Amino acid sequence: xxxxxxxxxSQTHNxxxxxxxxxxxxxxxxxxxxxxxxxxxxxxxxxxxYTEEVTDLPLKVRILGEDLVLFRNGRGxxxxxxxxxxxxxxxxxxxxxxxxxxxxxxxGFHYAPDGTILATGSGAPMANAGKLCHGAYPLRVxxxxxxxxxxxxxxxxxxQMFDIFDDPHITLEPGRSRSCINEANWVxxxxxxxxxxxxxxxxMITTGAQRGFSEEVSVVPVMQWVQTEAGIMYIACRxxxxxxxxxxxxxxxxxxGMIGPNDDMGGNKVDISQRPYQLTWAVPIxxxxxxxxxLMLNDDRNPLRAGQRERGFGxxxxxxxxxxxxxxxxxxxxxxxxxxxxxxxxxxxxxxxxVIAYRQTIRDNIRAVQEGGDPAGILRDPNARxxxxxxxxxxxxxxxxTAEGDVALLKRIGREVxxxxxxxxxxxx
Amino acid sequence: xxxxxxxxxxxxxxxxxxxxxxxxxxxxxxxxxxxxxxxxxxxxLxxxYEQEVTDLPLKVRVLGEDLVVFRNGRGxxxxxxxxxxxxxxxxxxxxxxxxxxxxxxxGFHYAPDGTILATGSGAPMANAGKLCHGAYPVYPxxxxxxxxxxxxxxxxxxPMLDLYNDPNLSxxxxxxxxxSWDCNWMQINENAMDPVHTSWLHVVTTxxxxxxxxxxxxxxxxxxxxTDFGMQYIACRxxxxxxxxRVVDKLMPTSGLVAASDARAEQDKFSQPPxxxxxxxxxxDYNTRRLYFLFNEHRNPLQPVHRMRGFxxxxxxxxxxxxxxxxxxxxxxxxxxxxxxxxxxxxTTDTGVIMLRNMILDGIRAVQEGRDPVGVNRDPNKIxxxxxxxxxxxxxxxxxxxxxxxxxxxxxxxxxxGEPYYRLQAV
Numbered sequence: 096x097x098x099x100x101x102x103x104x105s106q107t108h109n110x111x112x113x114x115x116x117x118x119x120x121x122x123x124x125x126x127x128x129x130x131x132x133x134x135x136x137x138x139x140x141x142x143x144x145y146t147e148e149v150t151d152l153p154l155k156v157r158i159l160g161e162d163l164v165l166f167r168n169g170r171g172x173x174x175x176x177x178x179x180x181x182x183x184x185x186x187x188x189x190x191x192x193x194x195x196x197x198x199x200x201x202x203g204f205h206y207a208p209d210g211t212i213l214a215t216g217s218g219a220p221m222a223n224a225g226k227l228c229h230g231a232y233p234l235r236v237x238x239x240x241x242x243x244x245x246x247x248x249x250x251x252x253x254x255q256m257f258d259i260f261d262d263p264h265i266t267l268e269p270g271r272s273r274s275c276i277n278e279a280n281w282v283x284x285x286x287x288x289x290x291x292x293x294x295x296x297x298x299m300i301t302t303g304a305q306r307g308f309s310e311e312v313s314v315v316p317v318m319q320w321v322q323t324e325a326g327i328m329y330i331a332c333r334x335x336x337x338x339x340x341x342x343x344x345x346x347x348x349x350x351x352g353m354i355g356p357n358d359d360m361g362g363n364k365v366d367i368s369q370r371p372y373q374l375t376w377a378v379p380i381x382x383x384x385x386x387x388x389x390l391m392l393n394d395d396r397n398p399l400r401a402g403q404r405e406r407g408f409g410x411x412x413x414x415x416x417x418x419x420x421x422x423x424x425x426x427x428x429x430x431x432x433x434x435x436x437x438x439x440x441x442x443x444x445x446x447x448x449x450v451i452a453y454r455q456t457i458r459d460n461i462r463a464v465q466e467g468g469d470p471a472g473i474l475r476d477p478n479a480r481x482x483x484x485x486x487x488x489x490x491x492x493x494x495x496x497t498a499e500g501d502v503a504l505l506k507r508i509g510r511e512v513x514x515x516x517x518x519x520x521x522x523x524x
Numbered sequence: 525x526x527x528x529x530x531x532x533x534x535x536x537x538x539x540x541x542x543x544x545x546x547x548x549x550x551x552x553x554x555x556x557x558x559x560x561x562x563x564x565x566x567x568x569l570x571x572x573y574e575q576e577v578t579d580l581p582l583k584v585r586v587l588g589e590d591l592v593v594f595r596n597g598r599g600x601x602x603x604x605x606x607x608x609x610x611x612x613x614x615x616x617x618x619x620x621x622x623x624x625x626x627x628x629x630x631g632f633h634y635a636p637d638g639t640i641l642a643t644g645s646g647a648p649m650a651n652a653g654k655l656c657h658g659a660y661p662v663y664p665x666x667x668x669x670x671x672x673x674x675x676x677x678x679x680x681x682x683p684m685l686d687l688y689n690d691p692n693l694s695x696x697x698x699x700x701x702x703x704s705w706d707c708n709w710m711q712i713n714e715n716a717m718d719p720v721h722t723s724w725l726h727v728v729t730t731x732x733x734x735x736x737x738x739x740x741x742x743x744x745x746x747x748x749x750x751t752d753f754g755m756q757y758i759a760c761r762x763x764x765x766x767x768x769x770r771v772v773d774k775l776m777p778t779s780g781l782v783a784a785s786d787a788r789a790e791q792d793k794f795s796q797p798p799x800x801x802x803x804x805x806x807x808x809d810y811n812t813r814r815l816y817f818l819f820n821e822h823r824n825p826l827q828p829v830h831r832m833r834g835f836x837x838x839x840x841x842x843x844x845x846x847x848x849x850x851x852x853x854x855x856x857x858x859x860x861x862x863x864x865x866x867x868x869x870x871x872t873t874d875t876g877v878i879m880l881r882n883m884i885l886d887g888i889r890a891v892q893e894g895r896d897p898v899g900v901n902r903d904p905n906k907i908x909x910x911x912x913x914x915x916x917x918x919x920x921x922x923x924x925x926x927x928x929x930x931x932x933x934x935x936x937x938x939x940x941x942g943e944p945y946y947r948l949q950a951v
Contacts, residue, residue, distance in 0.1 A: 107637035110589075110605055110658030111565065111675050115556060296631045296644060301619055420580045423617035428629040431614030432607065442609050442655060444643055446630070450611075 174208025270389025698816025
């Protein structure tokens with residue numbers, strides 16, 4: 096049972112005595128270099144932009160509280176460099192792109208994508224010429240997303256690959272039109288993905304079924320959360336007649352997750368297993384802003400529908416206030432918890448187990464980094480793959496004789512499905 | 525009075541002016557645990573108009589606290605902390621039920637008094653049944669929703685004014701008059717005990733402003749008197765054979781009873797009750813909301829102009845217009861987010877401001893020493909006798925200006941001490 100703190104008040108009409116001025120868990124939530132959470136995130140490749148956002152002009156981006164400039168030189172190579180010129184600090188967003196790199200507009204200092212100083216502008220030598228580089232981070236372009244590694248160079252891992260990327264039926268594409276900014280800390284945005292009960296309340300019961308959710312979502316699932324090699328997963332099993340819908344979602348350390356659709360459990364079919372359709376990141380812009388980035392997985396047996404490429408309902412501040420009050424979505428509830436939600440005020444229940452486990456997994460991996468090890472999901476063998484379990488699998492299993500018996504049955508089926516091979520063997524539709 | 529100064533013995537000497545002074549008043553800050561904030565939390569304060577509360581929750585900020593006001597399906601009002609006790613989502617997105625409000629995120633369900641009716645998904649909290657969500661008691665009254673935000677054991681009775689039961693009047697919420705000002709509450713509060721600004725700002729400075737008569741431009745003979753609920757000023761103006769006695773009541777901590785400012789001194793035994801009560805409610809240290817009750821006297825009903833927001837009572841005019849004809853909003857907010865009083869140079873006409881500050885400092889001291897501050901009532905039979913009025917009497921001038929000043933002072937005190945003239949006339 097989770098530890099419960101909170102507005103501990105044993106009396107009604109007692110707001111005067113509720114605790115105030117409690118502080119956020121800075122170790123977990125803050126993202127700056129040198130912070131415990133920030134150092135953990137810096138051990139993973141993070142998406143910083145979509146390739147189509149990079150034009151013939153430099154693109155200013157803010158990631159993990161760092162101001163950077165992304166550009167593509169005349170040879171088509173991408174560079175991610177510190178925003179302020181090493182010479183006198185002018186922003187390289189005003190720089191001029193060259194064949195080799197980017198040249199500062201102010202005095203012509205010229206930088207290669209890797210930070211090499213190609214020229215000191217006026218031609219006058221710098222005192223340390225040949226010894227200094229401009230700050231730069233390595234990049235990897237992958238299916239329309241540009242990933243950066245912003246951690247210690249000697250710890251740079253291979254680019255993280257998932258087993259499903261090898262599935263010949265799956266093609267990957269950037270999900271730029273789903274992308275959005277949420278004005279809150281990344282943890283509260285990301286942890287929502289390990290909280291399947293909010294789907295029942297917020298997306299179904301509170302104000303009716305929202306776009307992207309099918310009727311069966313309102314069935315309160317039997318929930319389990321299980322540690323995986325690269326993070327944790329939830330297994331939500333719903334009893335619908337003699338069918339059981341096993342929904343598994345993966346959360347990978349520290350801030351990404353794989354998700355299957357919520358709006359289609361296959362009609363009345365059984366023995367189907369839908370693959371995930373999106374890999375999503377809650378990328379910290381800074382401590383109090385988060386960009387959500389997407390890589391879409393298109394299964395040729397069950398191709399992406401138009402709505403799945405669009406931004407989901409209630410994912411950002413794109414509706415009038417009254418409408419958001421009448422039908423609040425994920426954005427409204429998660430961002431309204433404050434710029435950085437203060438966990439010390441919370442009163443958690445057993446259905447928050449996934450949130451607690453996710454936060455604990457982050458803390459465990461922060462410790463792993465502090466102790467000099469690799470955190471979960473870092474695979475040093477470039478041919479290794481992260482195993483995914485995300486799926487919507489429907490099987491026919493008549494109900495057990497008693498309600499308690501059926502809960503136990505659903506739990507067992509859920510674990511078997513998550514650990515088994517149905518995802519890879521059953522048809523997608 | 526103590527005069528701290530920013531004055532100089534030399535011309536062209538701004539270089540040597542004091543700089544860098546900061547607000548160190550005990551009364552300006554409104555947060556819980558601050559001297560002023562604890563003092564303000566011993567009184568019922570209006571937090572919204574009933575007409576603002578629809579079928580949706582209403583987010584409000586009062587005394588630096590973020591809260592949500594709602595009306596449940598039974599018509600009961602609740603004032604609860606904004607962030608859900610479960611995982612902190614704002615209850616402004618909550619769904620109103622018959623019994624209370626349900627958080628949109630996971631369905632935690634709260635009664636208006638903070639009782640946790642259900643923990644959403646049905647999963648029990650570890651402390652279920654022992655915890656309540658933070659809530660404050662509320663009292664809807666004539667269209668305003670009042671809240672008590674202090675220690676539960678110190679909750680006073682709702683202050684009943686004689687005006688609320690005066691058969692000559694009806695009380696209505698003054699929603700159209702209300703506005704938010706971007707400055708500390710105390711400089712707005714002080715303005716009401718400063719009758720000489722009325723002559724200057726509203727008449728002399730740039731001509732008579734809407735809502736004021738030319739007679740207001742006559743600098744009055746001023747007196748300030750402590751009352752059992754606060755203080756009052758008595759401003760007496762000599763206009764030929766008539767004397768206009770204007771009494772304005774300040775009810776601790778921030779409300780004021782004010783009669784119309786557009787009266788004329790030209791008719792014997794003319795008397796008006798206050799036409800509004802203004803509540804100066806701190807949103808936080810730097811923002812203040814003004815809410816109103818209007819008193820509609822049956823014999824002399826309110827005109828449309830009395831229901832509208834007064835001239836320059838909000839940031840609702842262009843900058844140039846505000847420069848050419850500054851009003852209350854412009855002078856008070858321009859004193860700064862929190863006026864730094866150490867820079868002031870006060871005069872005898874600021875006596876009322878000084879008295880009000882001292883009275884509030886006494887109230888702060890009372891709270892700190894465990895006593896009730898002035899204006900807190902625990903006697904259910906006690907009615908607050910108000911004196912605010914405009915009364916005009918025919919009283920020919922005395923022989924000398926000095927004697928006339930004494931005559932006006934005595935007349936003013938007698939009017940303020942007795943039963944208000946408008947009530948005597950109505951009987």
